[in-house]
Amino acid sequence: xxxxxxxxxSSLGKKYIMALTGLLLGGFLLxxxxxxxxxxxxxxxxxxxARRLHSLGLPVTIAEITLLLxxxxxxVTGLVLFYRNHQARPSPYAVSRRAGGRTWGSATMAWTGIxxxxxxxLHLTNFYFADHRRSLADIVGGILDxxxxxxxxxxxxxxxxxxxxxxxxxxxxxxxxNHPKYDGLIGTCRWILCGSIVGVFxxxxxxxxxxxxxxx
Amino acid sequence: MTAPTITITIKIxxxxxxxxxxxxxxxxxxxxxxxxxxxxxxxxxxxQLTRQGKIPVAFDHDCLEGICGxxxxxxxxxxxxxxxxxxxxxxxxxxxxxNQTITIEPFRARAFPIIKDLVIDRSAFDRIIQAGGxxxxxxxxxxxxxxxxxARHLAEQAMDAAACSGCGACVAACPNAAAMLFVGAKISQxxxxxxxxxxxxxxxxxxxxxxxxxxxxxxxxxxxxxxxxPKGISIRNIARLxxxxxxxxxxxxxxx
Ligand code: HEM
Ligand code: SF4
Ligand code: FES
Numbered sequence: 001x002x003x004x005x006x007x008x009x010s011s012l013g014k015k016y017i018m019a020l021t022g023l024l025l026g027g028f029l030l031x032x033x034x035x036x037x038x039x040x041x042x043x044x045x046x047x048x049x050a051r052r053l054h055s056l057g058l059p060v061t062i063a064e065i066t067l068l069l070x071x072x073x074x075x076v077t078g079l080v081l082f083y084r085n086h087q088a089r090p091s092p093y094a095v096s097r098r099a100g101g102r103t104w105g106s107a108t109m110a111w112t113g114i115x116x117x118x119x120x121x122l123h124l125t126n127f128y129f130a131d132h133r134r135s136l137a138d139i140v141g142g143i144l145d146x147x148x149x150x151x152x153x154x155x156x157x158x159x160x161x162x163x164x165x166x167x168x169x170x171x172x173x174x175x176x177x178n179h180p181k182y183d184g185l186i187g188t189c190r191w192i193l194c195g196s197i198v199g200v201f202x203x204x205x206x207x208x209x210x211x212x213x214x215x216x
Numbered sequence: 217m218t219a220p221t222i223t224i225t226i227k228i229x230x231x232x233x234x235x236x237x238x239x240x241x242x243x244x245x246x247x248x249x250x251x252x253x254x255x256x257x258x259x260x261x262x263x264q265l266t267r268q269g270k271i272p273v274a275f276d277h278d279c280l281e282g283i284c285g286x287x288x289x290x291x292x293x294x295x296x297x298x299x300x301x302x303x304x305x306x307x308x309x310x311x312x313x314x315n316q317t318i319t320i321e322p323f324r325a326r327a328f329p330i331i332k333d334l335v336i337d338r339s340a341f342d343r344i345i346q347a348g349g350x351x352x353x354x355x356x357x358x359x360x361x362x363x364x365x366x367a368r369h370l371a372e373q374a375m376d377a378a379a380c381s382g383c384g385a386c387v388a389a390c391p392n393a394a395a396m397l398f399v400g401a402k403i404s405q406x407x408x409x410x411x412x413x414x415x416x417x418x419x420x421x422x423x424x425x426x427x428x429x430x431x432x433x434x435x436x437x438x439x440x441x442x443x444x445x446p447k448g449i450s451i452r453n454i455a456r457l458x459x460x461x462x463x464x465x466x467x468x469x470x471x472x
Binding site (some may be wrong): 003006007010011012013014015016065066081084085087088089090091092093094095096097098101102103107109134166169173174175176177179194216 | 227231240288290292293294296304319321324325326327389391392393394424425427428431432433434435436437438439440441442443444449452454455456457458459461462465466
């Protein structure tokens, strides 16, 4: 086995992969949230942002393929880890109590990951694979004025919040970046990033539910 | 003056051998001295079982002073019991209340097979140490005491890591049955000191590979290990292990 295969197939190597792909996925989320924030400015601004983004052409396609690859690598590696970790304790404890380390976020990483996966399938069907003869603003408005979709999108955001509430800190630890000097900074960034990403998306979902013709 | 006593009901895991099905057994013990430790309570139970003509509970211990790391069990769902930074032998009945029911089960992990009742086979840790948890020293005359300068703060950190007794509670408490806190401590105690530097990369690669061979899970950074460790080993040692392995994987000249 080459040194590279040996590294990425080791237990620590899989965690480096999770951390790096998780970091890049998080970076995408930040850009995605910033772009979608134009929805808050109204139909014209949103459409002109979308038009300018898609007029970039090839770079957008490359970014899409990279993103898909990152996503698949992260999800597959995550599920492999989940399965292996399950195998590492074949008979569970009769009584099991948290000793103080575990959080809701950390305890549900695989489940929130699977929920995000399902959400992305729904999300892509709703928008990416939608009939693009209609304008994007109409597509978005048409989906998010439906309370059922609003609820599903809120559930997706809840899963995302839990996932990154643990994932953000965990990523640094997995890459060996844990030092008393940076505890405070990492802790603050974790909540600012988590709050701003989820905040923007949640505001859009709620806004489009209450003001149904906002994007019309 | 007589010491206060309490009555405890224990639900304890009984398993006759490695490959047989185990189950819980319930026993009530009366008039126990509150200053008894958990292993001492198990001795009382065993006397009671012997008098009844039953087979006593097998459990491990050695020093009974919280030093050696031989004792260990999961008490009411927490490895080494609900008190912070204590081994099983430093957990006393005064930490429980009268008529309490306590559930006692062995550490559970695929890499730590149960031998009998509460006794588990922790030789997986020995094999990880054999893979690289040492420094090679030339024989001959002892070197001068102070020939290698060691910064005080590094000596302290190395000493903190070296406190790990290999008890295995970190594996027992980890939701993924990972051995990262143990291996992190063992890597750190050597990586921090000049004597450990020459074999640093080989050590990181070999020990992680040995750990993976034993079938431990991988770290989810949930910090349950740190919360139960009787020696207070910090997960910063796990971060150091992640760094050491990354560095060795990317930059080692030797192949292992
Ligand atoms: C936008 C989406 C996502 C982002 C931003 C994200 C981010 C992260 C981050 C930063 C980590 C921490 C990595 C570490 O501990 O070093 C992580 C862990 C994890 N992710 Fe994701 N993730 C996303 C989607 C998913 C999906 C779709 C799955 C699929 C099942 C998933 C499954 C997991 C699992 C199982 C872990 C825990 C790995 C472990 O510690 O064993 N994630 N994620
Ligand atoms: S790190 Fe702590 S819990 Fe784990 S084996 Fe060492 S002393 Fe025991
Ligand atoms: S018997 Fe030695 S630490 Fe408990």
